Amino acid sequence: xxxxxxxxNENVHEQEEPEVAERYPDGIHGAVxxxxxxxxxxxxxxxxxxxxxxxxxxxxxxxDVLVWWSHCANDEVSDDVASRVVxxxxxxxxxxxxxxxxxxxxxxxxxxxxxxIKYRHGGETExxxxxxxxxxxxxxxxxSFEIPSTEMYGEPYDIPEPDRTVFISWFEGGEVFRSxxxxxxxxxxxxxxxxxxxEYPILYQDExxxxxxxxxxxxxxxxxxxxVWGEVEPAESTE
Amino acid sequence: xxxxxxxxNENVHEQEEPEVAERYPDGIHGAVxxxxxxxxxxxxxxxxxxxxxxxxxxxxxxxDVLVWWSHCANDEVSDDVASRVVxxxxxxxxxxxxxxxxxxxxxxxxxxxxxxIKYRHGGETExxxxxxxxxxxxxxxxxSFEIPSTEMYGEPYDIPEPDRTVFISWFEGGEVFRSxxxxxxxxxxxxxxxxxxxEYPILYQDExxxxxxxxxxxxxxxxxxxxVWGEVEPAESTE
Amino acid sequence: xxxxxxxxNENVHEQEEPEVAERYPDGIHGAVxxxxxxxxxxxxxxxxxxxxxxxxxxxxxxxDVLVWWSHCANDEVSDDVASRVVxxxxxxxxxxxxxxxxxxxxxxxxxxxxxxIKYRHGGETExxxxxxxxxxxxxxxxxSFEIPSTEMYGEPYDIPEPDRTVFISWFEGGEVFRSxxxxxxxxxxxxxxxxxxxEYPILYQDExxxxxxxxxxxxxxxxxxxxVWGEVEPAESTE
Amino acid sequence: xxxxxxxxNENVHEQEEPEVAERYPDGIHGAVxxxxxxxxxxxxxxxxxxxxxxxxxxxxxxxDVLVWWSHCANDEVSDDVASRVVxxxxxxxxxxxxxxxxxxxxxxxxxxxxxxIKYRHGGETExxxxxxxxxxxxxxxxxSFEIPSTEMYGEPYDIPEPDRTVFISWFEGGEVFRSxxxxxxxxxxxxxxxxxxxEYPILYQDExxxxxxxxxxxxxxxxxxxxVWGEVEPAESTE
Numbered sequence: 001x002x003x004x005x006x007x008x009n010e011n012v013h014e015q016e017e018p019e020v021a022e023r024y025p026d027g028i029h030g031a032v033x034x035x036x037x038x039x040x041x042x043x044x045x046x047x048x049x050x051x052x053x054x055x056x057x058x059x060x061x062x063x064d065v066l067v068w069w070s071h072c073a074n075d076e077v078s079d080d081v082a083s084r085v086v087x088x089x090x091x092x093x094x095x096x097x098x099x100x101x102x103x104x105x106x107x108x109x110x111x112x113x114x115x116x117i118k119y120r121h122g123g124e125t126e127x128x129x130x131x132x133x134x135x136x137x138x139x140x141x142x143x144s145f146e147i148p149s150t151e152m153y154g155e156p157y158d159i160p161e162p163d164r165t166v167f168i169s170w171f172e173g174g175e176v177f178r179s180x181x182x183x184x185x186x187x188x189x190x191x192x193x194x195x196x197x198x199e200y201p202i203l204y205q206d207e208x209x210x211x212x213x214x215x216x217x218x219x220x221x222x223x224x225x226x227x228v229w230g231e232v233e234p235a236e237s238t239e
Numbered sequence: 240x241x242x243x244x245x246x247x248n249e250n251v252h253e254q255e256e257p258e259v260a261e262r263y264p265d266g267i268h269g270a271v272x273x274x275x276x277x278x279x280x281x282x283x284x285x286x287x288x289x290x291x292x293x294x295x296x297x298x299x300x301x302x303d304v305l306v307w308w309s310h311c312a313n314d315e316v317s318d319d320v321a322s323r324v325v326x327x328x329x330x331x332x333x334x335x336x337x338x339x340x341x342x343x344x345x346x347x348x349x350x351x352x353x354x355x356i357k358y359r360h361g362g363e364t365e366x367x368x369x370x371x372x373x374x375x376x377x378x379x380x381x382x383s384f385e386i387p388s389t390e391m392y393g394e395p396y397d398i399p400e401p402d403r404t405v406f407i408s409w410f411e412g413g414e415v416f417r418s419x420x421x422x423x424x425x426x427x428x429x430x431x432x433x434x435x436x437x438e439y440p441i442l443y444q445d446e447x448x449x450x451x452x453x454x455x456x457x458x459x460x461x462x463x464x465x466x467v468w469g470e471v472e473p474a475e476s477t478e
Numbered sequence: 479x480x481x482x483x484x485x486x487n488e489n490v491h492e493q494e495e496p497e498v499a500e501r502y503p504d505g506i507h508g509a510v511x512x513x514x515x516x517x518x519x520x521x522x523x524x525x526x527x528x529x530x531x532x533x534x535x536x537x538x539x540x541x542d543v544l545v546w547w548s549h550c551a552n553d554e555v556s557d558d559v560a561s562r563v564v565x566x567x568x569x570x571x572x573x574x575x576x577x578x579x580x581x582x583x584x585x586x587x588x589x590x591x592x593x594x595i596k597y598r599h600g601g602e603t604e605x606x607x608x609x610x611x612x613x614x615x616x617x618x619x620x621x622s623f624e625i626p627s628t629e630m631y632g633e634p635y636d637i638p639e640p641d642r643t644v645f646i647s648w649f650e651g652g653e654v655f656r657s658x659x660x661x662x663x664x665x666x667x668x669x670x671x672x673x674x675x676x677e678y679p680i681l682y683q684d685e686x687x688x689x690x691x692x693x694x695x696x697x698x699x700x701x702x703x704x705x706v707w708g709e710v711e712p713a714e715s716t717e
Numbered sequence: 718x719x720x721x722x723x724x725x726n727e728n729v730h731e732q733e734e735p736e737v738a739e740r741y742p743d744g745i746h747g748a749v750x751x752x753x754x755x756x757x758x759x760x761x762x763x764x765x766x767x768x769x770x771x772x773x774x775x776x777x778x779x780x781d782v783l784v785w786w787s788h789c790a791n792d793e794v795s796d797d798v799a800s801r802v803v804x805x806x807x808x809x810x811x812x813x814x815x816x817x818x819x820x821x822x823x824x825x826x827x828x829x830x831x832x833x834i835k836y837r838h839g840g841e842t843e844x845x846x847x848x849x850x851x852x853x854x855x856x857x858x859x860x861s862f863e864i865p866s867t868e869m870y871g872e873p874y875d876i877p878e879p880d881r882t883v884f885i886s887w888f889e890g891g892e893v894f895r896s897x898x899x900x901x902x903x904x905x906x907x908x909x910x911x912x913x914x915x916e917y918p919i920l921y922q923d924e925x926x927x928x929x930x931x932x933x934x935x936x937x938x939x940x941x942x943x944x945v946w947g948e949v950e951p952a953e954s955t956e
Contacts, residue, residue, distance in 0.1 A: 090353055090397070092612065112349040112424050114329055116468040124477040127713065129893050130703040131872045134570065134665030138703035143873065144713075152473075155848045155885060156466045156860065158329070158425055163400065163641070164878055168885060168893045172714075173473030176846050176885045176893050185351050186397055187612030225608040225616035227395045229355040234391075234412030235605065235622075236650075238363040331851065366952065368654050369942040370633045373809065373904030377942035382634065383952070394609045394646060395621065402880070403639055407646060407654045411953075415607050415646045415654050426851030464847040464855035474844065474861070475889075568831055568875070588829040590902050592807055594946040602955040630951075634944045636807070636903055639880065651951030663829050664875055705873045707833040712869075712890030716841040 002042045003220050006063040007033040008055065010073040011047040013198040020198045028069050028196070028203055032098075035209040036067070041216060048073055053081050060084055065094035065216045068101040069196060082106050090186030094219025096212065098203075099196035102159075107192065110185045116158040117177070121199075123149040124172035128179055128195065128207070135166045137180065137191060137214045145207040151197040153177045159192075167211075169194060180211065182218075189219040241281045242459050245302040246272040247294065249312040250286035252437040259437045267308050267435070267442055271337075274448040275306070280455060287312055292320050299323055304333035304455045307340040308435060321345050329425030333458025335451065337442075338435035341398075346431065349424045350398055356416070357393040360438075363411035365389045367418055367434065367446070374405045376419065376430060376453045384446040390436040392416045398431075406450075408433060419450065421457075428458040480520045481698050484541040485511040486533065488551040489525040491676040498676045506547050506674070506681055510576075513687040514545070519694060526551055531559050538562055543572035543694045546579040547674060560584050568664030572697025574690065576681075577674035580637075585670065588663045589637055595655070596632040599677075602650035604628045606657055606673065606685070613644045615658065615669060615692045623685040629675040631655045637670075645689075647672060658689065660696075667697040719759045720937050723780040724750040725772065727790040728764040730915040737915045745786050745913070745920055749815075752926040753784070758933060765790055770798050777801055782811035782933045785818040786913060799823050807903030811936025813929065815920075816913035819876075824909065827902045828876055834894070835871040838916075841889035843867045845896055845912065845924070852883045854897065854908060854931045862924040868914040870894045876909075884928075886911060897928065899935075906936040 009029030013020040024031050029045040037043045046054025048070075060066075066085065070077070082105035089095045089110060097107045102115045126147040130138040154175030160183070167180030179194035193211060195202050202208055248268035252259040263270050268284040276282045285293025287309075299305075305324065309316070321344035328334045328349060336346045341354045365386040369377040393414030399422070406419030418433035432450060434441050441447055487507030491498040502509050511521040524532025526548075538544075544563065548555070560583035567573045567588060575585045580593050604625040608616040632653030638661070645658030657672035671689060673680050680686055726746030730737040741748050750760040763771025765787075777783075783802065787794070799822035806812045806827060814824045819832045843864040847855040871892030877900070884897030896911035910928060912919050919925055 086351075109348070110351040112325075112351045114425060116466075118468055118471045120471055120473060122473075122477060124473070127891055129872045130705070131874070131893075131895070132878075133703045133705040133873045134662065134700065135702060136700040139701040141703040143704040143706055146713075154471065155846045156468075156850045157848070158466075158468075160399070160422070160424060161402065161849075161881060165882065165895075168872060168895075170887060170891055170893045172475065173477045174475035174844055174887055175473075176848075176887045178848070178882075178885075183399070184612065185399060186353065222612065222614040223617040224613060225611045225619040226621040227355075227397075227608070227611035228621055229357055229395075229397075232357045232359055232393065234359060234361075234363070234414075235624075236411065236413035238361060238412045366652055368633045369944070370635070370654075370656070371639075372634045372942045372944035373901065373939065374941060375939040378940040380942040382943040382945055385952075394607045395611045396609070400610075400642060404643065404656075407633060407656075409648060409652055409654045413605055413648055415609075415648045417609070417643075417646075423851065461851065461853040462856040463852060464850045464858040465860040466847070466850040467860055474863075564829075587826070590803075590827040590829045592903060594944075596946055596949045598949055598951060600951075600955060602951070632949065634946075636944075636946075638877070638900070638902060641878065650953065651955045652953035653951075661877070663877060664831065705833075705875075707835055707873075707875075710835045710837055710871065712837060712839075712841070712892075714889065714891035716839060716890045 003064045003216060004062055005036050005041045005043045005065050005067060005216055006046055006059060007043060007067045008046045010070045011049060012073045023201055028198065031203045032067060032212060036213055036216060039213040048076060053077060055081050055084060060088045063093055064221055065096060065219045067096045067098065067212065068104060069098045070104045071100040071198065074103045074105065077105050082109065086110060089188035089190065092187035092221035094221065095188060095190045096215045096219055097192050099194065102192050110190060111159055113160060114158045118154040120152040120173060124152055126150045127170040128167050129170065130166065131168045132164055132166045135164060136218050137166050137211060139214050141207060141210060147195055147202055147205065149200050150195065150202060153194055187224055191215040191219055242303045242455060243301055244275050244280045244282045244304050244306060244455055245285055245298060246282060246306045247285045249309040250288060251312045262440055267437065270442045271306060271451065275452055275455060278452040287315060292316060294320050294323060299327045302332055303460055304335060304458045306451065307336045307343060308338060309343045310339040310437065313342045313344065316344050321348065325349060328427030328429065331426035331460035333460065334427060334429045335454045335458055336431050338433065341431050349429060352399060353397045355397040359391040359412060362388040363391055366409040367406050368409065369405065370407045371403055371405045374403060375457050376405045376450060378453050380446060380449060386434055386441055386444065388439050389434065389441060392433055426463055430454040430458055481542045481694060482540055483514050483519045483521045483543050483545060483694055484524055484537060485521060485545045486524045488548040489527060490551045501679055506676065509681045510545060510690060514691055514694060517691040526554060531555060533559050533562060538566045541571055542699055543574060543697045545690065546575045546582060547577060548582045549578040549676065552581045552583065555583050560587065564588060567666035567668065570665035570699035572699065573666060573668045574693045574697055575670050577672065580670050588668060591638060592636045594636040598630040598651060601627040602630055605648040606645050607648065608644065609646045610642055610644045613642060614696050615644050615689060617692050619685060619688060625673055625680055625683065627678050628673065628680060631672055665702055669693040669697055720781045720933060721779055722753050722758045722760045722782050722784060722933055723763055723776060724760060724784045725763045727787040728766060729790045740918055745915065748920045749784060749929060753930055753933060756930040765793060770794060772798050772801060777805045780810055781938055782813060782936045784813045784815065784929065785821060786815045787821045788817040788915065791820045791822065794822050799826065803827060806905030806907065809904035809938035811938065812905060812907045813932045813936055814909050816911065819909050827907060830877060831875045833875040837869040837890060840866040841869055844887040845884050846887065847883065848885045849881055849883045852881060853935050854883045854928060856931050858924060858927060864912055864919055864922065866917050867912065867919060870911055904941055908932040908936055
């Protein structure tokens with residue numbers, strides 16, 4: 001069955017910075033959604049400016065995996081919508097925050113940490129290494145790929161120890177970063193992927209698109225077993 | 240250096256239920272604090288009813304490890320105090336929620352999951368097994384110990400996969416539960432321990448007190464390394 | 479593409495104990511292979527008594543997932559065949575040891591621990607709980623199922639902390655056990671599943687067969703990324 | 718109580734290469750043992766050339782933590798001595814392999830993986846980042862430190878997902894490496910630390926010595942609980 005993917009974007013830089021609008025004429029959400037559609041997913045987009053940020057209950061109900069790009073407007077996401085996303089992840093929806101999506105309300109609530117990093121603007125080289133070559137999110141990728149020009153993110157990255165560290169990045173300026181990390185919360189799978197700064201055409205890069213597509217595939221909901229919570233009768237005699 | 244432990248209790252059952260008041264005349268907080276004092280820790284107590292629930296900035300600053308008992312009043316804890324506890328854990332304070340402390344605001348925020356369980360009142364037997372006999376929180380304990388009469392908690396327990404599962408409980412009625420689980424969030428160590436229902440004298444039981452004391456010792460802050468967050472200069476030339 | 483499953487069995491009890499032979503007329507391997515074939519996998523079997531225990535290089539090369547049942551003859555498996563299995567797991571072959579397969583040479587080498595347990599014969603009830611209801615190995619299962627009569631395995635189970643604890647068992651006699659645990663070693667996925675004693679018709683039980691089938695699906699090799707090991711040239715100038 | 722540390726070294730480069738002998742006149746083992754003695758540990762040394770490689774049963778019995786340096790002679794360690802080390806780790810002895818100690822028989826047996834890496838000679842810069850600033854092995858360290866000239870080790874590093882990734886290294890030539898990783902096997906704590914090539918005075922560097930000392934402290938045996946393995950009587954009636 002075709003996976004239903006919603007690509008969410010705060011869509012602010014595209015409105016306010018002409019170079020970003022020129023680079024991503026359909027928005028970052030448009031570029032990512034198109035890349036995923038080309039790879040066989042059914043996609044829709046949603047943005048901060050729409051009612052309920054485009055993430056109504058209906059949209060969330062129909063979403064298998066939510067890809068999330070955000071940066072400067074993380075605080076403008078309403079608490080209610082953030083809770084709706086978190087609840088949906090607990091119920092099994094996949095969640096793939098890109099770039100500063102690591103600072104989004106849903107990701108920080110799911111992690112329980114500050115998600116702090118160090119950073120630097122300036123367009124240096126990043127080399128993304130597959131530290132876990134057996135992971136499906138690395139499917140079909142070379143063991144490393146280069147992003148010619150990007151913002152730097154550096155360790156320490158204040159996240160819980162990942163279930164899996166799929167990618168680790170090298171930066172020209174001397175830093176390293178766990179740029180692809182996996183978690184589960186409730187029934188939902190989460191993959192946080194570092195690349196994707198709005199000042200560069202990173203989201204058009206083939207390897208980056210491939211990672212996002214692999215992550216969507218990996219984060220798809222699974223059936224699992226029943227789970228009964230609350231008060232229950234004993235199965236065995238307790239006399 | 241002697242560890243400074245604050246034992247927090249919602250202290251509601253003790254006020255409202257005479258049997259609980261009789262069982263724990265100094266409150267559950269008093270019983271736990273005394274047990275820890277006997278084992279060499281410097282202890283103080285704090286309760287929901289005090290201003291800022293007794294967890295003022297000064298108290299938190301002087302606390303190495305916070306032991307937390309709560310049950311029916313989890314929602315009455317203010318968001319501000321919950322945030323203060325979470326922030327302190329990120330900075331290194333140890334956190335040891337007992338029993339329904341697993342439903343407390345700080346624990347749920349640190350986990351990022353619902354922390355749902357199944358449960359049953361009725362006073363059945365629990366046998367607590369040390370699944371990780373090499374863990375310091377199991378120091379000096381037998382490989383299992385029995386709690387003669389308790390409320391049941393059953394799997395599935397909706398928590399992130401623990402860093403370490405130290406104890407797993409068996410219940411007379413047919414359920415199992417990961418009753419002692421370890422996490423780290425930021426610099427802080429967290430150990431959630433299941434036993435401790437107010438209807439039974441469980442918190443006077445020697446093995447239970449020993450586990451709590453071991454957990455306090457284990458959860459003590461460590462120095463660690465520096466961590467610089469925010470914008471930084473490159474260490475290497477990026478020309 | 480249909481997954482190729484090899485079901486390996488030491489096949490000793492079936493030869494030496496008439497009741498086991500009667501219970502499993504095609505051997506435990508036959509029963510498991512048939513259950514998997516019915517669920518859509520291509521299966522073959524192999525046993526200790528065949529040349530190279532039936533696990534020749536050709537067989538291993540054609541195997542996506544190896545299901546392994548063993549008990550009394552773990553030491554009779556040759557070191558060479560054990561190494562071949564371990565190497566194949568590193569390269570991506572799935573490995574699903576059942577019951578005392580946890581004492582097999584390949585599993586112990588992959589774990590790096592003793593895999594010790596406590597046990598008891600006597601035919602008591604086991605209740606298997608899905609502790610991780612969001613895991614694909616729990617797909618389609620009830621939240622718990624009962625094995626009416628079985629050998630007991632009890633904690634502490636001397637294994638590395640699992641990547642995922644999917645099932646935890648309750649035993650009538652008072653013990654608990656992590657009866658379904660997941661690992662990765664190299665590119666290969668491993669799921670050790672406790673049930674399956676030869677003295678009971680456990681391997682005909684629908685839930686048990688479903689778990690094994692789910693585990694085979696989960697343990698299937700993935701493509702992953704390239705991995706270059708050994709001496710390499712620098713990507714960046716080191717002048 | 719003062720921790721008893723044994724520093725083991727294959728001690729081959731020191732015999733065969735005059736520059737190494739000049740750099741480490743007391744051997745790498747001597748340099749490390751002295752650094753640990755200065756930090757308050759009781760130390761002894763042992764080398765490949767001694768009977769039973771200096772790791773007799775008596776020595777192992779008296780060792781709380783074994784620090785291990787090896788490189789070109791990993792295969793010359795006898796299987797018996799390797800097993801003795803592995804068994805002692807299971808019983809609680811700490812184990813701290815340095816540099817190519819990641820290829821030693823004991824470490825590979827404890828990991829269950831190939832421990833493969835990529836590498837390059839040539840004396841490039843390494844910057845070691847504390848990815849986990851809250852970890853005691855990072856105590857008192859800056860958030861990163863530089864090793865001016867070293868052999869490169871690069872990802873993918875074929876190890877099980879670490880319990881904790883304390884350090885990640887950046888290399889001038891474009892690679893990254895998880896250079897400080899924690900595991901437990903049985904009761905024993907393991908910390909594999911990358912730095913320490915024989916061609917450079919790395920083991921005299923203060924930060925490197927501090928990491929090793931911290932690791933020894935962290936890897937010290939703990940008491941834990943009892944663990945009964947083998948056949949047992951039921952605690953509950955199974956009638």
